[in-house]
Amino acid sequence: QVQLQESGPGLVKPSQTLSLTCTVSGFSVYTANYYWSWIRQHPGRGLEWIGYIYYSGITYYKPSLQSLATISLDTSKNQFSLKLASVTAADTAVYYCAGGRSSSWFDYWGQGTLVTVSS
Amino acid sequence: QTVVTQEPSFSVSPGGTVTLTCGLSSGSVSSNYYPSWYQHTPGQAPRTLMYTTDTRSSGVPDRFSGSILGNKAALTITGAQVDDESVYYCLLYMGGGFVLFGGGTKLTVL
Numbered sequence: 001q002v003q004l005q006e007s008g009p010g011l012v013k014p015s016q017t018l019s020l021t022c023t024v025s026g027f028s029v030y031t032a033n034y035y036w037s038w039i040r041q042h043p044g045r046g047l048e049w050i051g052y053i054y055y056s057g058i059t060y061y062k063p064s065l066q067s068l069a070t071i072s073l074d075t076s077k078n079q080f081s082l083k084l085a086s087v088t089a090a091d092t093a094v095y096y097c098a099g100g101r102s103s104s105w106f107d108y109w110g111q112g113t114l115v116t117v118s119s
Numbered sequence: 120q121t122v123v124t125q126e127p128s129f130s131v132s133p134g135g136t137v138t139l140t141c142g143l144s145s146g147s148v149s150s151n152y153y154p155s156w157y158q159h160t161p162g163q164a165p166r167t168l169m170y171t172t173d174t175r176s177s178g179v180p181d182r183f184s185g186s187i188l189g190n191k192a193a194l195t196i197t198g199a200q201v202d203d204e205s206v207y208y209c210l211l212y213m214g215g216g217f218v219l220f221g222g223g224t225k226l227t228v229l
Contacts, residue, residue, distance in 0.1 A: 046208065046221070047159070047220040047223070048220065049210075049219065049220060060215075060216035060217065062217065063217070096164070096165065098165075102153070103212070103216055103218070104155065104218060105167065105212075106155070106157070107170075107176070109164040109166070109167070110164060111163070112164065
């Protein structure tokens with residue numbers, strides 16, 4: 001059974017870097033042709049795709065977040081991570097990690113973690 | 120800027136049938152957009168229902184079905200149950216590695 005679990009600070013100060021990790025169990029993040037994504041949901045809003053990393057390390061980001069977001073893969077720990085630089089209150093959201101066989105949809109989801117940006 | 124459109128809300132009676140749609144602010148949705156659907160109940164992980172238009176994800180009952188209706192992707196729930204009350208999101212592949220969620224449809228079953 002594939003499980004994804006997000007972890008990281010629940011509170012980040014404005015202008016700092018948000019850092020989250022997704023630990024995958026029951027499946028290798030280095031499995032060929034798999035994609036690992038980050039998605040967020042602002043309070044009272046819908047889902048927003050942030051970006052993904054391919055098993056080979058190639059990354060794609062939502063254009064409006066491309067200059068601020070970095071997704072990386074750690075195959076030794078079977079994890080992938082998100083860093084979002086220069087955060088503001090507008091980055092307060094529940095962040096989900098997800099994964100799957102395609103860049104076009106998601107097969108597996110984490111439970112989500114709330115990150116609040118506040119001084 | 121292209122927006123993926125969904126009905127903000129929908130209501131269905133238990134045992135009834137409802138069709139939720141997923142369109143584009145400009146243009147038509149086809150299978151080339153690889154539409155997928157997700158059920159999201161607050162406080163829980165989203166659940167994948169459907170991908171590549173009409174392929175049910177593992178464990179999803181066959182009362183959920185996907186299709187292209189006219190110029191939109193559609194998710195039909197036949198024999199709605201109270202447990203189906205949730206928010207449903209569609210996702211479209213826009214090309215170049217970029218995907219876009221719709222705003223979600225809040226489904227009420229009563």
